[in-house]
Amino acid sequence: MTASDRTLAVIGAGPAGLAAALTAADQGVRVTLLDSAAQAGGQFYRQPAVELGARRPEVLHHAWGTWKKLRNRLAAHIAAGRITHLPDRHIWFVEQRSDPGEVRSGAGFTVHALLGPEQVEPEAVTADAVLLATGGYEKVLPFPGWTLPGVVTAGGAQAMLKGGLVLPGRTVVVAGTGPLLMPVAVGLAAAGARIVAYVESARPASLVRHAPTLAANPAKVVEAVRYAARLTCHRVRVTVCHTVVEAHGSDRVEAVTVAALDADGRLRPGSERRIACDTLAVGHGMLAHTDLAESLGCAIDATGDPFVVTDAEQRTDVDGVWAAGEATGIGGAVLALAEGEIAGYSIAARLKGVDPGRADRAAPARTRARLRKFFAAIDTVYAPPAHWTEQVTDDTVVCRCEEVPAGAVREAVQDLGATDLRTVKLLTRAGMGWCQGRICAPGVAGVAGCAVGPAKRPLARPVPLAVLAQEPDGRS
Structure with a gap:
């Protein structure tokens, strides 16, 4: 196989995947871009369905100008045949077919996908190298009433607005911790929702301790100030050092109780107050999608x-596999774009022997170093309350798929001797349901008092048995 024949499979068409695909294609690499969504953009640049006929989708987005440039470059590469874009592909496994350290004809990787919204039709794509840009998903921590209809994740509320042009409700409480809450609250308010409370459990003023890091990232500071100003314009009152204690309702959420937190992250007695609402959008940060990387044997921190x-070139420790974006640590779209660009240059050098200029490589590397330091500071400040598990009553469901209450998890630890998440799972079935612990693992681990650790799931998503039983030549 000649260098011109070598191909790259990019899994994920968000900022990191797009940057890597476009950079590699610029260097002459043939790229197959696979993504589960119908349109490129990922969660950050999520687009409304074409059938909705949105006339001004840009009003729901941040950094729309950057997205337009990415979209136009992608369209040009697709038209030229350098990038093949395969949407609606749900990747469940990546099979390594080559010997370690070897790139040769007929070797490399096979990306296994389920096609379309029904996710039952199998498809396979072969490539000489793989870039994992699988993104992240929200961390969900349980509390009494969190399973009520009308309680959604903050990112879920934003996705409904961006992708479906619908509001999750009319009277909304936005709560939790982290910078994602600000754009969610602003977007919902701009679309017509009444934000009756914005409840942040952290103390943002603590960022002053990281003043040099903030000064090195003035664009991020300006962005936060703009969001704060828009919240003021929409008359959204922000309450810090508070948390949601419970969601109330019968058929759906009707109110939430919030309370103040002391310096140790515990509830202040007597500070509870009840707020009427029809929707609670709650978020506690983000987690990296690592399933495909784990099944390939990549090192996980x-x-x-x-x-x-x-490493410095976004290479994993598995030869031929790169990773970029939220999968390598949560850090936002700008960091994901920088990491994707670095990976694209590295992949082109490997597959085609193209060495970009020093300036081309240095600029995204500087951006990466600066933003990684910035988001390390953000993670320090915007952590969930230290004692959040004290609010979780024994009858609070912590695993929704298997309907496992917190009391069963505590019993497994205190009475049955469970010391890790796997043992808790075996004793209680927490994490054995449809999501395989992807959603409930942080909550179950918190209640159990153990680490989450690597998931070690062999498949990245549920797969029909008929697909698994299929022979390599297509016969069942």
């Missing part, structure tokens, strides 16, 4: 929230 380990 699980000392905190797990993420894929990469």
Whole structure:
């Protein structure tokens, strides 16, 4: 196989995947871009369905100008045949077919996907190298009433607005912790929702301790100030050092109780107040999608929230596999674009022997270093309350798929001797349901008092048995 024949499979068409695909294609690499959505853009640049006929989708987005440039470059590469875009592909496994350290004809990787919204039709794509840009998803921590209809994640509320042009409700409480809450509250308010409370459990003023890091990222500071100003324009009152204690309702959420937190992250007695609402949009940060990386054998850092380990060129420790964006640690779209660009240059050098100029490589590397330091500071300040599990009553469901209450998890630890998440799962079935612990693992681990650790799931999503039983030549 000649260098011109070598191909790259990019999994994920968000900022990191797009940057990597476009950069590699600029260097002459043939790219197959696979994504589960119908349109490129990922969660950050999520587009409304074409059938909705949105006339001004840009009003729901931040950095629309950057998206237009990415979209136009992608269209040009697709038209030229350098990029093949395969939407509606739900990747469930990546099979390594080559010997370690070897790129040769007939070797490389096979990306296994389920096609379309029904996710039952199998498809396979072969490539010599793989870029994992699988993004992230929201961390969900349980509390009494969190399973009520009308309680949604903050990102879920934003996705409904961006992708479906619908509001999750009319009277909304936005709560939790993290910078994602600000654009969610602003977007919902601009679309006509009444934000009756914005409840942040952290103390944003603590960022002053990281003044040099903030000064090195003036664009991020200006962005936060603009969101704060828009919240003021919409008359949204922000309450800090508070948390949601419980959601109330019968058929759906009707009110929430919030309370103040002391310096140790515990509830202040007597500070509870009840707020009427029809929707609670709640978020506690983000987690990296690491399933595909784990099944490939890539190193995962699980000392905190797990993420894929990469080197200075975004290479994993599995030869032929790169990773970029939220999969390597949560850091937002600008960082994801920088990491994708770095990966694209590295992949082109590997597959085609193209070495970009020093300036081309240095600029995204500087951006990456600066933003990684910035988001490390953000993670320090915007952590969930230290004692959030004290609010979780024994009858609070912590695993929705299997309907496992917190009391069963505590019993497994205190009475049955469980010391890790796997043992808790075996004793209680928490994490054995449809999501396979992707949603409930942080909550179950918090209640159990153990680390989440690597998930070690062999498949990245549920797969029909008929697909697994299929022979390589297509016969069942």
